[in-house]
Amino acid sequence: MISFTIILYNLVGVIIGFIMGSMPGLTVTMTMTLIVSLTFGFGMETALAFIVGAFAGGIAGGSLSAIALNIPGTAASVATTFDGHPLKNRGEAATALGVALFASTIGGLMSIVFLAIIGPIIGDLALSFGSQEYLFLTLWGLSLIAFLSKGDFIKGIISACLGLFVGTIGMDPITGAMRLTFGSDMLMGGVHFVVAMIGLFGMKEVLVNLDRKADFSVSKDNFKFSKLLPKFNDIYKSTLKPILWCGPIGSIIGLIPGTGGDIGSLVGYGFTKQIMKNPSRPFGEGAYEGVAAPEMANHSAMGGAYTTMLTLGIPGDSVTAVILGSFYLHGLQPGPTFMITERKYFYLIIALLGIGTIFTYLVGLLGSNAMLRVLSIPRWVLLPFIAILCVIGSYALQNNLNHVYMMIGFGVLGYLFDKAKFPVSPIILGIILGPIVERSFRQALINTGSVSSLLMSFVTRPITLIIIILIVGSFIFQSSIFGTVLEEK
Amino acid sequence: MSYIIKFKRYLISTILVISLLLVAFTPGTVNAEYPERSINVFIGFSAGGPTDVIGRGVVPLLEEELDVGMGITNMPGAASATAGRHVLNQKADGYSLFFGSEAMSVWQTMGINEELNPYEDFYPVKLVAEATPVLAVPPNSEFDSAEEFVDYAIENPGELRIGTAGPGTVPHVSGLILEKQLGAEFTFVPYQGGAPAVTAVMGSQVDATIEMVQSMVEAHKANKLKILATFTNEPLKGLESIPTFGDQFPELQSYLPYGPYFGLFASKDLPQDVKDKLESAMNKVIATQRWDEYCEKFYLTQIDYSGEEAVDYLRGWTSRAAWVLYDTGAAKNSPAEFNIPKP
Numbered sequence: 001m002i003s004f005t006i007i008l009y010n011l012v013g014v015i016i017g018f019i020m021g022s023m024p025g026l027t028v029t030m031t032m033t034l035i036v037s038l039t040f041g042f043g044m045e046t047a048l049a050f051i052v053g054a055f056a057g058g059i060a061g062g063s064l065s066a067i068a069l070n071i072p073g074t075a076a077s078v079a080t081t082f083d084g085h086p087l088k089n090r091g092e093a094a095t096a097l098g099v100a101l102f103a104s105t106i107g108g109l110m111s112i113v114f115l116a117i118i119g120p121i122i123g124d125l126a127l128s129f130g131s132q133e134y135l136f137l138t139l140w141g142l143s144l145i146a147f148l149s150k151g152d153f154i155k156g157i158i159s160a161c162l163g164l165f166v167g168t169i170g171m172d173p174i175t176g177a178m179r180l181t182f183g184s185d186m187l188m189g190g191v192h193f194v195v196a197m198i199g200l201f202g203m204k205e206v207l208v209n210l211d212r213k214a215d216f217s218v219s220k221d222n223f224k225f226s227k228l229l230p231k232f233n234d235i236y237k238s239t240l241k242p243i244l245w246c247g248p249i250g251s252i253i254g255l256i257p258g259t260g261g262d263i264g265s266l267v268g269y270g271f272t273k274q275i276m277k278n279p280s281r282p283f284g285e286g287a288y289e290g291v292a293a294p295e296m297a298n299h300s301a302m303g304g305a306y307t308t309m310l311t312l313g314i315p316g317d318s319v320t321a322v323i324l325g326s327f328y329l330h331g332l333q334p335g336p337t338f339m340i341t342e343r344k345y346f347y348l349i350i351a352l353l354g355i356g357t358i359f360t361y362l363v364g365l366l367g368s369n370a371m372l373r374v375l376s377i378p379r380w381v382l383l384p385f386i387a388i389l390c391v392i393g394s395y396a397l398q399n400n401l402n403h404v405y406m407m408i409g410f411g412v413l414g415y416l417f418d419k420a421k422f423p424v425s426p427i428i429l430g431i432i433l434g435p436i437v438e439r440s441f442r443q444a445l446i447n448t449g450s451v452s453s454l455l456m457s458f459v460t461r462p463i464t465l466i467i468i469i470l471i472v473g474s475f476i477f478q479s480s481i482f483g484t485v486l487e488e489k
Numbered sequence: 490m491s492y493i494i495k496f497k498r499y500l501i502s503t504i505l506v507i508s509l510l511l512v513a514f515t516p517g518t519v520n521a522e523y524p525e526r527s528i529n530v531f532i533g534f535s536a537g538g539p540t541d542v543i544g545r546g547v548v549p550l551l552e553e554e555l556d557v558g559m560g561i562t563n564m565p566g567a568a569s570a571t572a573g574r575h576v577l578n579q580k581a582d583g584y585s586l587f588f589g590s591e592a593m594s595v596w597q598t599m600g601i602n603e604e605l606n607p608y609e610d611f612y613p614v615k616l617v618a619e620a621t622p623v624l625a626v627p628p629n630s631e632f633d634s635a636e637e638f639v640d641y642a643i644e645n646p647g648e649l650r651i652g653t654a655g656p657g658t659v660p661h662v663s664g665l666i667l668e669k670q671l672g673a674e675f676t677f678v679p680y681q682g683g684a685p686a687v688t689a690v691m692g693s694q695v696d697a698t699i700e701m702v703q704s705m706v707e708a709h710k711a712n713k714l715k716i717l718a719t720f721t722n723e724p725l726k727g728l729e730s731i732p733t734f735g736d737q738f739p740e741l742q743s744y745l746p747y748g749p750y751f752g753l754f755a756s757k758d759l760p761q762d763v764k765d766k767l768e769s770a771m772n773k774v775i776a777t778q779r780w781d782e783y784c785e786k787f788y789l790t791q792i793d794y795s796g797e798e799a800v801d802y803l804r805g806w807t808s809r810a811a812w813v814l815y816d817t818g819a820a821k822n823s824p825a826e827f828n829i830p831k832p
Contacts, residue, residue, distance in 0.1 A: 126692075127688065127691055127692035128692055129692070130689070130692065130694040131694065171567075171601075173655070173679065173681060174656065174679050175656055176599055176655065176656030176657050176679075176819075176821075177600070177821065178600065178601075185567070185571065185574070185602075188566065188567040188570075188571070188601070189565070189566035189567055189571060313685075328535060329535070333684060335684060335685070335688060336688045336691075336692065337684070337687075337688055337691070340713075341707075378498075380498040380499045380502055381502055383499065384499060384502045384503040384506055385502075385506060387503070388503070388506050388507065398563070398564055398565055398566065399562050399563070399564045400564060400566065400571065439681065443678055443679075443680070446650070446676060446677075446678050447650055447676075447678055447694070447695065449676075
C-alpha cells in the first residue's frame with residue numbers, strides 16, 4: 001500500500017504545509033482547507049498522503065514564524081512565542097528553532113503511538129456510543145469555548161451563540177422541515193462549516209491585511225544548519241522532561257471534540273510552568289522548556305484529534321473537521337465502523353503520519369532558511385493569491401456558486417469581528433458541534449421516550465457517566481491551572 | 490501616490506492569476522454532431538452514498554458507448570434538488586445530465602423543492618436499477634422474525650424504535666407502510682444518513698434499522714446484525730435465505746417491492762436526436778455483462794424503463810410514496826396540491 005508515489009505526495013504535502021503554515025495569517029485550518037481543495041482530483045491514497053503530510057508540516061511551519069517574527073503562524077503556536085521570541089532576542093533563534101523542531105517531532109511520534117494504541121480501543125467501544133454519549137462529548141467540546149475566547153468570555157459566548165445559530169439553518173434533522181431559509185435555495189442545504197471556515201479564516205485575513213499598512217517585518221537572521229541539529233547537551237536533555245506530561249496532556253485534549261493543538265499547547269505550557277521549579281531560565285525570558293513544552297503538546301494533540309475523528313466521526317478540532325470532510329469526499333467513512341471495515345486505512349494513516357512527521361523534521365532542518373525568504377514575499381502577490389484560493393476552495397467543495405457568496409459574507413463578518421476584537425474560532429466550533437448536540441439530544445429524547453427516562457439514562461449509561469465526570473473534572477482543572485495561563489497573555 | 494501604485498499592483502497581480510487559471514481550465518468548443526465534447530453528469534449526493542456508487546457504475550460504461558469523456562460532479566444539497574435544478578438551468582444540449590434517485594419523488598411532498606417534479610420537469614433517459622430496503626435488528630435481539638417484531642409493535646404501540654436515514658427517506662417510508670397496512674406503531678429515530686443508522690442497530694442503540702440491503706449484508710454475514718426480512722415479494726437473488734415481507738404479510742403485497750430507483754435524467758427540452766442517441770447508448774450499457782456484475786455485487790434489481798414507460802413508473806412510485814407520507818402525517822404538503830394521483 002505504501003508506494004514511492006505515496007511517499008512523494010506525503011513529502012510534497014509536508015513542504016506545502018510547512019510553507020503555508022509558516023506564513024502569518026495562514027492558519028493550519030486555512031492551509032488545510034486550501035490543500036484539500038487541491039486534492040479533489042486525486043486518488044484516495046495519494047490524497048490521504050498529501051493531506052496527512054500537509055497537516056504535520058503545517059503545525060511545524062507555524063513555529064518558525066512564531067520564533068522568527070513573533071507572529072504565531074498558527075493558533076497552535078501561540079504558546080511557542082512566549083519563550084521562543086525572548087530566545088531570539090538573546091541571539092539564540094537557531095537554538096530555539098532547533099529545540100522546537102526536535103520537540104515537535106518527539107511529540108508527533110508520541111501521538112502516533114497514542115493513536116495506534118488508543119484508536120483500536122475506542123474503535124471497539126465506538127459501537128456503544130449512542131446519542132447520549134455523542135451529546136456529552138460534543139457539549140464537552142463546546143464548554144472549551146471559554147478557552148478559545150482568550151480571556152474575554154462574554155465575547156466568546158456571543159461568537160459561539162452566533163455559530164450555534166448558523167448551525168440551525170437548513171433542514172431540521174428530525175422532522176425534515178426547513179428552518180430559517182426564508183424560502184431561499186441558497187440556505188436550504190444549511191451552511192457548510194468548511195465554507196464558513198474559509199471565509200472566517202482565509203478571506204478575513206485578506207481583508208484584515210489589506211487594511212494594515214505595514215508589511216511583515218522579516219528577520220534577517222540566518223539559521224546555520226549545524227545549529228539546528230539536535231545535540232546531546234544539557235539543553236536537549238532538559239527539554240526532554242516535559243514530554244512526560246505534555247505528551248499525555250496533548251493527546252487527551254486532542255481527543256475532546258473541537259479542541260486540538262491550540263488549546264493543547266497552552267495547557268502544556270501552563271502545566272509545565274506549574275510543575276518545573278528549576279527551568280533553564282525563568283519562563284517568559286527564554287526557557288528552553290518553554291519552547292519545547294507547547295511544541296510537544298500541540299503535536300501530541302494531533303494523535304488525539306485523529307483518534308476521535310477516525311473512530312467516532314466527530315472532528316477533534318477545526319483542522320480535523322476539514323480533514324474529516326475530505327475523507328468523506330474521497331470515499332472513506334470515518335466513524336464507529338471505520339475500525340471494522342477500513343482497518344487497513346487506519347494503519348495507512350498511522351504510517352503516513354509517522355513518515356510525515358519525520359519529513360517535517362527534515363524539511364524544518366533544511367528548509368527554514370529558505371522559508372524566511374518566502375516570508376518576505378510582498379503582500380501584493382500573496383493576498384490576491386490567497387483570495388483566489390479562497391474562492392476556488394469554497395466553490396470546489398460542492399461545485400456550488402452560492403458557497404462562494406457565503407464565503408465572502410463570512411469573510412466580511414470575520415473582518416468586522418476582528419475589528420471589534422471578537423474571537424472567530426467559537427463561531428466555527430458552534431457551527432460544527434451545534435448540529436451534533438441538537439441531533440443527539442433529540443435522538444436521545446426520542447429513544448428514551450420521556451425527559452425523566454432521558455435524565456435517568458445519563459446516569460445509567462456507563463460511558464455517559466464517565467464523560468460527565470470528565471466534564472466536571474475539566475471545569476475544576478480549568479479554574480486553577482488554566483487561569484494562570486490566561487493571566488500571562 | 491504610493492497607495493495608487495500599490496493598488497495597481499494588487500489589481501495586476503489579481504488579473505494575472507485569474508487569467509492564468511482561465512487559460513488552464515477553459516475547454517475548446519466545437520459545434521458538430523452530439524456528442525462532440527465531454528459530458529458532465531451531476532449527482533445530488535456526496536461521494537460514497539448509494540446514488541453516487543450506482544452513478545459511478547453507469548457512467549464509465551456510458552462513456553465507452555458514447556466515446557467521449559464523461560465527468561462526474563457531486564453537488565450535494567436539498568436531497569439532490571440543488572443538482573437537479575442546476576442541470577435544468579444549463580443549456581438543454583445533453584452535455585449536462587443528472588443521475589437521480591427516488592429522492593426526486595418526495596421533493597414536492599416534503600417541501601424540499603415545490604417546483605420540481607421528476608417526470609414533468611425532467612426527461613428520464615433510462616431508469617436502470619432498484620435497491621431493496623431490509624429490516625434488521627441487533628445481533629442479540631429477542632426477535633428472530635419479522636412476524637414477531639410486527640406483533641410486538643402491534644401489542645406495544647410506539648415502544649419499538651426504528652433507526653432510519655432521515656425523515657421522508659425510503660427507510661422511513663418503508664416503516665410507515667408497515668404502520669399503515671399492518672396497524673403497528675413504531676418510534677422512528679432519524680439519523681444523518683444510512684451509515685449512522687446501521688451503526689446504531691449494530692450497537693443496540695435502537696431496536697431495529699431499515700436500510701438498503703447492500704449496506705447491511707456484510708454485517709449480517711459477520712453476525713453483527715440480523716436481517717429479518719426484505720421489502721419485496723420475491724426473495725433476493727443471492728440472499729434466498731432471507732424471508733420477504735410480501736411472503737409473510739399478504740396485505741403488503743400491493744406495496745411491494747418497495748425500494749429506491751436510480752436512473753439517468755436530462756432536461757425535458759432535449760432535442761429528439763440527442764434523446765435517441767442517449768437512449769440507445771444506455772440500452773447497450775445495461776446489456777453489458779459488467780453492468781450485470783455490478784448489480785449483483787450491490788444486490789441491485791435491474792430495471793429498464795425509458796420514455797413513456799419511465800414516466801408511468803415514476804408517476805406510480807411518486808404517488809405511492811407521497812400518499813403514504815401524507816396519510817401518516819409525515820409530509821409537509823398534500824400530494825393533491827401537485828396533482829399527484831392517489832395510488
